[in-house]
Every structure is written in structure tokens, then in C-alpha cells.
Amino acid sequence: MEIYEGIKFTKEHEWAREEGGKVYIGISDYAQNALGDIVYVELPETGKKVKAGDPISVVESVKTASDIYSPVSGTVIEVNEALADSPELLNDDPYENYIAVIDPDDLSELDDLMDEEEYREFCSEEE
Amino acid sequence: MENECRRTPLYEAHVKAGGKMIDFHGWLLPVQYSSILKEHENVRTKAGLFDVSHMGEIEVSGSDAFEFLQYMLTNDITAKPGKAVYSPMCYADGGTVDDLIVYKQNDDKYLLVVNASNTDKDFQWLQDNRKGNVYIKNRSDEYAQIALQGPESENILRSLAATADAQGILSGLKFYRYVNEFKIGDVNVILSRTGYTGEDGFELYCSPDDALKLWDMLCEKGAAFGLMPAGLGARDTLRLEAGLPLYGQELSETISPVMAGLGRFVKPGKGDFIGREALVSQMEGNMSHMLAGFEMTDRAIPRTGYEVYCDGQKVGHVTSGGFFPTLKKNMGIALVGMSYAEEGTELEVLVRDRKYAARTVKLPFYKR
Numbered sequence A: 001m002e003i004y005e006g007i008k009f010t011k012e013h014e015w016a017r018e019e020g021g022k023v024y025i026g027i028s029d030y031a032q033n034a035l036g037d038i039v040y041v042e043l044p045e046t047g048k049k050v051k052a053g054d055p056i057s058v059v060e061s062v063k064t065a066s067d068i069y070s071p072v073s074g075t076v077i078e079v080n081e082a083l084a085d086s087p088e089l090l091n092d093d094p095y096e097n098y099i100a101v102i103d104p105d106d107l108s109e110l111d112d113l114m115d116e117e118e119y120r121e122f123c124s125e126e127e
Numbered sequence B: 001m002e003n004e005c006r007r008t009p010l011y012e013a014h015v016k017a018g019g020k021m022i023d024f025h026g027w028l029l030p031v032q033y034s035s036i037l038k039e040h041e042n043v044r045t046k047a048g049l050f051d052v053s054h055m056g057e058i059e060v061s062g063s064d065a066f067e068f069l070q071y072m073l074t075n076d077i078t079a080k081p082g083k084a085v086y087s088p089m090c091y092a093d094g095g096t097v098d099d100l101i102v103y104k105q106n107d108d109k110y111l112l113v114v115n116a117s118n119t120d121k122d123f124q125w126l127q128d129n130r131k132g133n134v135y136i137k138n139r140s141d142e143y144a145q146i147a148l149q150g151p152e153s154e155n156i157l158r159s160l161a162a163t164a165d166a167q168g169i170l171s172g173l174k175f176y177r178y179v180n181e182f183k184i185g186d187v188n189v190i191l192s193r194t195g196y197t198g199e200d201g202f203e204l205y206c207s208p209d210d211a212l213k214l215w216d217m218l219c220e221k222g223a224a225f226g227l228m229p230a231g232l233g234a235r236d237t238l239r240l241e242a243g244l245p246l247y248g249q250e251l252s253e254t255i256s257p258v259m260a261g262l263g264r265f266v267k268p269g270k271g272d273f274i275g276r277e278a279l280v281s282q283m284e285g286n287m288s289h290m291l292a293g294f295e296m297t298d299r300a301i302p303r304t305g306y307e308v309y310c311d312g313q314k315v316g317h318v319t320s321g322g323f324f325p326t327l328k329k330n331m332g333i334a335l336v337g338m339s340y341a342e343e344g345t346e347l348e349v350l351v352r353d354r355k356y357a358a359r360t361v362k363l364p365f366y367k368r
Helices: A029-035 A107-112 A116-126 B011-016 B036-045 B065-072 B116-128 B153-160 B164-172 B208-225 B232-241 B276-283
Strands: A014-019 A022-027 A038-042 A055-061 A065-069 A074-079 A100-104 B020-024 B027-032 B047-051 B056-061 B085-090 B096-106 B109-114 B135-138 B144-149 B178-184 B187-192 B201-206 B227-229 B289-296 B307-310 B313-324 B329-337 B346-351 B354-361
Touching: A014 A107, A022 A029, A029 A055, A100 A107, B011 B020, B011 B027, B011 B208, B027 B036, B027 B232, B036 B047, B036 B227, B036 B232, B047 B208, B056 B065, B056 B116, B065 B109, B096 B116, B096 B178, B096 B187, B109 B116, B116 B135, B144 B153, B144 B208, B153 B164, B153 B201, B153 B208, B164 B178, B178 B208, B187 B208, B201 B208, B208 B227, B232 B313, B232 B329, B289 B346, B307 B329, B313 B346, B329 B346
Parallel strands: B047 B227
Antiparallel strands: A014 A022, A022 A100, A038 A055, A055 A065, A074 A100, B020 B027, B047 B144, B056 B109, B056 B135, B085 B096, B096 B109, B144 B201, B178 B187, B187 B201, B289 B329, B289 B354, B307 B313, B307 B346, B313 B329, B346 B354
């Protein structure tokens, strides 16, 4: 499993990464692998307010539709429009290709998430 | 959970090839090896190899076997020698017990190939209605089945056929024809030019003891033709794109073959059979719902069970749907009220909490 440093993870296999006070979110390599070929991403609307744990997007593979939950509370300020026409980018490189950018209400929520090592362990127990 | 599942003779080969194994009606089978989309595409353009050993095989024999099957099945099994017959099997009310393929082995012996999850139910149904000199045996454990599908299938088999005789049989074998005795390498198979993908291809029935040898032989020789193993995921997208019904979704105890648009496999002219009266009545238009193909005109993926609306009113539900890899469209099949099934009807599909526009289209979606 390939993981980038400085990324936090949820138990639902989303990742979150803080950059300049904003939080980029996406799905983990484990998630894209479990889903298989991704054929559609339902992107959130910018301006949408979410609480940590709220559904924020839906990622659909050939086999199934999977809810994506926001790792942090805040406001959606940007979405990755490239996913609208190329949803397979999430398979190709799930850490380079974020789903949305959140202006967080409280950055300390990231502290509640798993770091890389904890997440690796979490995934190995899931298998 | 894995311990309770049955394994086909090819289980180890799937694991070795990187198959992602899932529980499919109690069988451990690969849903995919590398990618459903790639496997789908490969079957459409070259060839794919499927393990379908979970399918059930029921033998019906005895001097009254023919008459018995004519009474149990909706299609007419009077066929030219070497012609496989696809037929629904129905309840008295027209609901579907199963859909299956009949292979005649000799005048008094027929092999029915049935859906894996229906094998026990079908066997019981046949037993419960048994009459005359008829013997019914569940021979599922004595057969493995491998499906070789795609435009290169014949070339792959030709490369494995040892004799000029075998070559001749292969090139002469038309769609839905079969031979009871054929040799691939030194493996004896029933060779049937049938399939569930909408492509040319073959289904090979052999002894479970020979399955691995046959699989390896096909993989080895097939590689030069671009053959790749393909999993259940691709099997489902291929069959759906070709508009082929899946029992439990397009056919069921409440969806008759006539409702499913399979009226051509119901032959009232052959004499009496179970479900005849109900099915004839449906063919005359006395039914409330039928299946219709549709294409999403808004961007959303329809899936099994989603509700279908017309002018704000619920008119049915999706039986199967998804992203169609070859057509690159979001499409599906829905069971809708009769007046909504006509081609070009504007519908809406409820996806999560929003309705998205769709339009009915003609089946099959894809034709080679």
C-alpha cells in the first residue's frame, strides 16, 4: 500500500491533508482498491457546510456506490472538477487526486484521525 | 465465512492469478482479476475465460423424459440433433422457476444446465411434478464448466484441436450448436457454442478432475490471442450490455418470461405445459408490467432496486443497471407499468434522494 506522509485517515478510508489552513480530502488507496474501477464521482457543491462524519460525496465503481464522509467539519470551498470526466483518476493515484477542499471550522479535528502507521495497522486488521 | 463456501476445482488457479474472491451464492469465485473494465473490454475485442463451474447440471432420463420436459418447460425442445435449447421453466401462474439450457444426450437422456442458486429448487420442482418413466438426477458435482468467450474463441480452440476432424467440427459448429464428445488436448468435453456475454464463444463441460488441466491449456494457448481470465464482475456487465436476463433480477417468481420480453421462448403451439394458460393470457396483453431497457439522459448510475417514476408517479423499479463499459453509457433494465415500456418514454430514476431523467430504449443495448 502506497501512502503519502502528513496525511490523516478515517476508519471509512478517507484521507485528509492540511495545506495552508485548508483541508484536502480524498479516498485512500485501500478504498480505491476495494471499490475497483471507479466510473462516477458525485462531487459536492461548493459552499456546502458539513460536519465531520457527514456524507459529502459518492464514489461509484462498476459494482457499487459508496458514500464518502467528510473527515472534518467546515465549508466546501473547492471540488476537483477533473473527476467529473475522469473518475478513474481516483484509481490511478488516490492521494494526488483529491475530491474536495474544505475550509475547516476547527483544524484540531484532524488530531482525532489516524496517522499513516495507525492506518496501516487498521487496514491489515480489516483484511 | 470463507470456510462455509464451496470451491470450484479452479479455486487455486484463481487465487494464483490474483483473483479477488467473493462469496457468490455460497461459492467462492473471482469477481475480478485486475479490473472489471479491462476484462469486459478484452472479451469484446479478444477473448476471456470464465470459471462457471458453480452452474447446476440436472439429468432427466427415461423413456418419458421428452414428454416430461415438454410439459415442464415453456420452449419446444423438439430440436435438430446438436441444437441446444434455451428455455424458461415456469409455475402455473407464469412466474419463473428458472431459465436454463437443454442438451439432448440421447433419445432418453437430457442434461439441463441451470442457475447455481436455483439448482436445489429446480431439482425439487422437477421431482414434485415427475410423471411416467422419468429419472431425475442432480449431476452438478460431476461437471465443471469453463466459458471461453470473445471473437478469438474459435481461433484459440482451433490451435488446440489436434485433428483435421476436430478442426472441421469447430468451424462447422454454429451458434447454439453443441457436440457431446469433443477432445481438447486429452480432455473430453461437451463443446457448446453458447454463452452469456453477447459475443461468439463456447461453453465447455468437463469432469472436475480435468478442469484445471483444461483451464491451464486454454490460458497457455490463448495468451497469444490475447486471452485473459475474467471474473463475475465482467460476466455481469457483459450479459447486461447484451440485454441477457439474470434470474433473480429480470426473471423471478413474479416476473414471467413474457413480462421479460422472452415470449419467443414460450411455445403454446407445442401442447400443454405448466404455466401455458397464464403465459398465453399475458401474450394477449393481459399483464400489468413488463421489462424495458432505458438510458440515463441525466448523469447518474441506475442500480438494482432503484425506483422509476413518470410524471412524478412511481411506475416501477430497476432490475439491473450500471455503467455499460463498451457503450460508455449509464443504462439499465426496469420493470415498469405496460404503458411506460414503449420505446422513447421519458422516465425518471430515483438515485439516492434525487430524480434523474432517463428514456426507454430498445433491447438489446449491445449487439456484436
